Amino acid sequence: MGPGEEHSDQELLRAISDGAHAALRELYERHAPWLLLRLQRRSPDPQLAEEAVQDTFVAVWRTSATFSGRGEVAAWIWGIGIRRLIDRMRRTQRFEPLPEGRADVVVSAEDQVLLGVEFGDLAGALSRLSPELRAVVQATVLDGLTTKEAAQLLGIPSGTVKTRMLRARAQLRGELA
Amino acid sequence: MIWHVSSDLLERYARDDVDAPQAFSIEAHLLSCEPCRANTTRLVDVDLLERLWSEVRSQISAPPIGSFERVLVRLGIKDYTARLLAATPSLRRSWILAVAAVLLLAVAVADRVAHGYLLFLTIAPMLPLAGVAAAYGPGIDPTYEVGIAAPMRSFRLLLIRTTAVLATTVALSFMAALLLPGFDWKVAAWLLPSLALVTSSLALATAMHPLWAAGTVALAWIAVTGTGAFLALGKLHARDIFGSTMQIALLCVIAAALTTLMARRDGFEKGDHQ
Amino acid sequence: MTNVLVSGAVKRFGRTRALDGASFEAGPGITGLLGPNGAGKTTLLRVLATVMSLNEGEIRVFGRDPAGHRDRLEIRRRLGYMPQEPGFHKNFTAFEFVDYVAILKEMTHRRTRHDEVHRVLVAVGLEGAQSKKIKALSGGMRRRVALAQALLGEPELLILDEPTAGLDPEQRLRFRETMSHLGADHSIVLSTHQTEDVAALCSRVVVMNHGRNLFSGTPRDLAELARGAVWLSEERAHGARLSYRTGEGRYRNIGTAPDGADQVDPTVEDGYLTLLGDEAFVEAA
Numbered sequence: 001m002g003p004g005e006e007h008s009d010q011e012l013l014r015a016i017s018d019g020a021h022a023a024l025r026e027l028y029e030r031h032a033p034w035l036l037l038r039l040q041r042r043s044p045d046p047q048l049a050e051e052a053v054q055d056t057f058v059a060v061w062r063t064s065a066t067f068s069g070r071g072e073v074a075a076w077i078w079g080i081g082i083r084r085l086i087d088r089m090r091r092t093q094r095f096e097p098l099p100e101g102r103a104d105v106v107v108s109a110e111d112q113v114l115l116g117v118e119f120g121d122l123a124g125a126l127s128r129l130s131p132e133l134r135a136v137v138q139a140t141v142l143d144g145l146t147t148k149e150a151a152q153l154l155g156i157p158s159g160t161v162k163t164r165m166l167r168a169r170a171q172l173r174g175e176l177a
Numbered sequence: 178m179i180w181h182v183s184s185d186l187l188e189r190y191a192r193d194d195v196d197a198p199q200a201f202s203i204e205a206h207l208l209s210c211e212p213c214r215a216n217t218t219r220l221v222d223v224d225l226l227e228r229l230w231s232e233v234r235s236q237i238s239a240p241p242i243g244s245f246e247r248v249l250v251r252l253g254i255k256d257y258t259a260r261l262l263a264a265t266p267s268l269r270r271s272w273i274l275a276v277a278a279v280l281l282l283a284v285a286v287a288d289r290v291a292h293g294y295l296l297f298l299t300i301a302p303m304l305p306l307a308g309v310a311a312a313y314g315p316g317i318d319p320t321y322e323v324g325i326a327a328p329m330r331s332f333r334l335l336l337i338r339t340t341a342v343l344a345t346t347v348a349l350s351f352m353a354a355l356l357l358p359g360f361d362w363k364v365a366a367w368l369l370p371s372l373a374l375v376t377s378s379l380a381l382a383t384a385m386h387p388l389w390a391a392g393t394v395a396l397a398w399i400a401v402t403g404t405g406a407f408l409a410l411g412k413l414h415a416r417d418i419f420g421s422t423m424q425i426a427l428l429c430v431i432a433a434a435l436t437t438l439m440a441r442r443d444g445f446e447k448g449d450h451q
Numbered sequence: 452m453t454n455v456l457v458s459g460a461v462k463r464f465g466r467t468r469a470l471d472g473a474s475f476e477a478g479p480g481i482t483g484l485l486g487p488n489g490a491g492k493t494t495l496l497r498v499l500a501t502v503m504s505l506n507e508g509e510i511r512v513f514g515r516d517p518a519g520h521r522d523r524l525e526i527r528r529r530l531g532y533m534p535q536e537p538g539f540h541k542n543f544t545a546f547e548f549v550d551y552v553a554i555l556k557e558m559t560h561r562r563t564r565h566d567e568v569h570r571v572l573v574a575v576g577l578e579g580a581q582s583k584k585i586k587a588l589s590g591g592m593r594r595r596v597a598l599a600q601a602l603l604g605e606p607e608l609l610i611l612d613e614p615t616a617g618l619d620p621e622q623r624l625r626f627r628e629t630m631s632h633l634g635a636d637h638s639i640v641l642s643t644h645q646t647e648d649v650a651a652l653c654s655r656v657v658v659m660n661h662g663r664n665l666f667s668g669t670p671r672d673l674a675e676l677a678r679g680a681v682w683l684s685e686e687r688a689h690g691a692r693l694s695y696r697t698g699e700g701r702y703r704n705i706g707t708a709p710d711g712a713d714q715v716d717p718t719v720e721d722g723y724l725t726l727l728g729d730e731a732f733v734e735a736a
Contacts, residue, residue, distance in 0.1 A: 019582055021234070028230055033221040034207050034214050036229075037191055041200065050225070054232050061237045074208045123198035134197050142201055235565040238546045238581055256561060257554045264540045264551055319538025320552065323600060326500045326532040327555035328524055334555070443520055448502040 009073035325448035471662035531601035
C-alpha cells in the first residue's frame with residue numbers, strides 16, 4: 001500500500017486478509033470512533049463498550065476474508081461490534097436495563113426539517129413510542145439483531161421482545177397510516 | 178447524500194444529548210456516510226483510541242495460544258512459562274507419540290517373551306532421559322546461544338523443561354505399565370530408575386556436554402540391567418534384581434545427583450559447553 | 452566512558468588458540484572488529500557477550516568481571532547479543548521468536564512484552580512481516596529478526612557478530628541506516644570482514660588476525676597506514692603486491708610505489724590489506 005493513496009474500505013479489507021497490519025490500523029482509525037460512540041449508547045458500562053471495540057477489530061483481523069463484498073464495510077463492522085458487545089455483557093452477567101427516557105431536546109428548526117425529510121413522520125411516531133418499545137425497535141430494526149440477540153442485549157426474555165415488537169409495529173402503523 | 182449531520186448535532190450525539198429519533202437517524206446515516214464518520218474522530222479521546230489500538234495490535238500479533246499452552250495455564254502454570262515449554266522439542270506431539278509407541282511395543286514384548294519385563298524396565302526409564310536430553314543444550318536448542326546471553330537463568334529453563342518432560346513421560350509410562358500382565362510391583366518399579374537416570378544425567382551435565390552425560394548414564398543403566406538379566410538367566414527372578422535393594426540404591430543415587438546438581442548449577446550459566 | 456575493556460585475552464579450544472593475547476576497548480558509538488575468517492572475532496564477541504569465558508587475560512564489561520556470578524547477571528541485563536548464526540525454533544513466526552527471547556530476558560508481563568516486541572520489529576523494518584514464519588523469510592529478513600531480538604530492552608551495549616554477512620547491497624545500506632540511528636544512543640560492537648562497513652559506520656576499528664590485535668584506532672588512521680603505497684597505472688604493475696583493474700579501466704596497485712607514480716588517497720580497504728600482509732594478498736589474488 002503506498003502512502004498518500006486513498007484506499008476504499010473494501011481494499012483495506014483485502015490487504016488485511018493478506019496480513020497487512022497497516023491496513024487494519026487505517027480501518028481502525030476510520031471506524032473505531034463512531035463504533036465506540038454507538039456502542040457506548042447501548043452498553044451499561046463504558047468499559048464494556050471499549051472492550052467490545054477491541055474485540056471487534058481483532059475479529060476483523062481474523063475474519064476479514066468472510067466479508068461478502070456486498071454492502072458497506074461499516075455495516076459489516078457494526079454487525080460484528082454489536083455482537084461482541086453482547087458477548088461481553090453476557091460474560092460479565094450484566095442484565096440491567098439500559099438507561100431510558102432521555103428528556104427531549106430542543107432541536108433546531110433546520111435539523112427538524114432535515115430529519116423530517118429523512119424519515120418523514122417516522123421521527124415523531126418513534127418519539128411517541130414508550131422507551132421499552134423503542135428499545136426493541138432500535139435493537140431489531142436499526143441494529144439488525146435477531147430476536148434472541150436483542151433479548152440478550154436488553155436483558156429481557158425473547159418472548160417479551162416479540163410481543164413488544166408487535167405492539168410497536170401496531171402503534172407505528174396506526175400513526176403513520 | 179442529501180444531508181449530512183451538522184457538527185453541532187454530532188457533538189451532542191457524542192455527549193448523549195440527543196433524543197431517540199435523532200440518534201436513530203444519525204446512526205443509520207453514519208453507516209453509509211464516510212465524511213460524517215470522519216467527523217466523529219475528533220469527538221473521541223485520542224489517548225483512549227491509542228490504548229485500545231495497542232491492545233488490538235498486541236492480540237493480533239501475539240502467537241496464538243495453542244491447546245497445549247492452554248492446558249498448562251489451566252493447571253496453574255504462568256503463561257510465559259507455558260510459552261517456554263511450548264518451544265521444547267521433546268514436548269511436541271510427534272515426540273510424545275513416539276514415546277507412547279515405544280512403550281506399547283515394550284509392553285507387547287513383555288507379554289510374549291520370558292523375562293520380557295526386564296526389557297520394559299530397561300527401556301522405560303531411558304525415555305524421560307532421552308526427552309530431557311532433547312529438551313535443552315547446545316546443538317539441540319537452536320536458541321541456546323541467545324539464551325545464555327540472556328539474564329534468565331538457564332538452569333531455571335532447564336528445570337522447567339525437565340519437570341515437564343519427566344511429568345509427561347512418567348504419566349505415559351504409568352499408563353503403559355498398567356497394561357502389563359499382573360497388577361503388582363511392576364507397575365511402579367521403573368519410576369525410581371527414571372528419576373535416577375534423569376537426575377544423574379543433569380548432574381553430569383554440569384561437567385560435560387548434556388548429550389554425553391545422557392549417553393553415559395544410559396550406557397550405565399543398560400550395563401546394570403544387562404547384568405541383572407544375565408543373573409536372571411540363572412535362578413534369580415526379576416523381582417529380586419529390581420527389588421528393594423536396587424530401589425534403595427537408586428534413592429541414594431538420586432540424592433547424590435540432586436546434591437551435586439544444586440551445588441554445581443552455576444555451570445549451566447557459563448555456556449562453555451563445546 | 453569505556454564500556455568494554457579486554458586485555459591479554461587467551462582462549463584455547465583443545466590445542467588451538469582462538470584468542471592469543473588479544474586486546475579490545477569500546478566506548479560509546481560504533482566500534483568495528485575487522486579481520487578475516489578465523490581471526491578470532493566470533494570468539495572475542497562470545498566472550499564479551501558472556502557466553503564464553505577466558506582461559507587467561509582480563510575482561511571488564513560495564514566495569515564488571517563476567518567471571519563473577521552476580522556481575523555476569525548484571526552484565527547480561529544490559530547487553531544485547533546477535534550471534535553469527537542465530538538458531539530459530541521451527542515454525543515460529545518472527546513475532547513469536549522475538550517474544551520467546553523477550554521471555555528469556557525476563558519480560559514476564561504479557562502486554563508490556565508484546566509492545567516491546569512490536570517496537571523492536573518496527574525498528575528493524577519488519578512490522579509487516581511479523582506474522583510470517585521465519586522459515587518463510589529471506590536471509591536478509593532473518594538477520595533482521597536476529598537483530599531485533601538483540602534490541603529488546605534497549606540494552607546499553609549491542610554485540611553484533613557479522614550482521615551484514617549474506618546481505619545484498621540494498622539490504623546492507625538499509626542496515627547501515629538502522630545502525631547509524633542506533634549508534635546515537637547505544638554502544639555498539641560489530642564484527643565484519645567488509646571494510647566498507649567499517650568505513651561507513653565505525654568511529655573506531657580494531658583489526659584482528661590469528662587471535663591477536665594488529666591495529667586499533669580510527670578508520671582514517673587505518674587507511675593512512677597505506678599512505679604512499681597506493682597508486683594507479685595504465686597497465687598491471689608487476690612489482691606491486693596487489694594490482695587489480697578498476698571499473699574505470701586503470702589498475703589500482705598496493706605495494707611499494709615506484710617514483711613518479713600516480714599516487715591516490717588510500718582507503719580503509721587499502722590500509723587493511725597492507726596490515727594483513729602477504730596473507731591477505733594470497734587470498735585476494
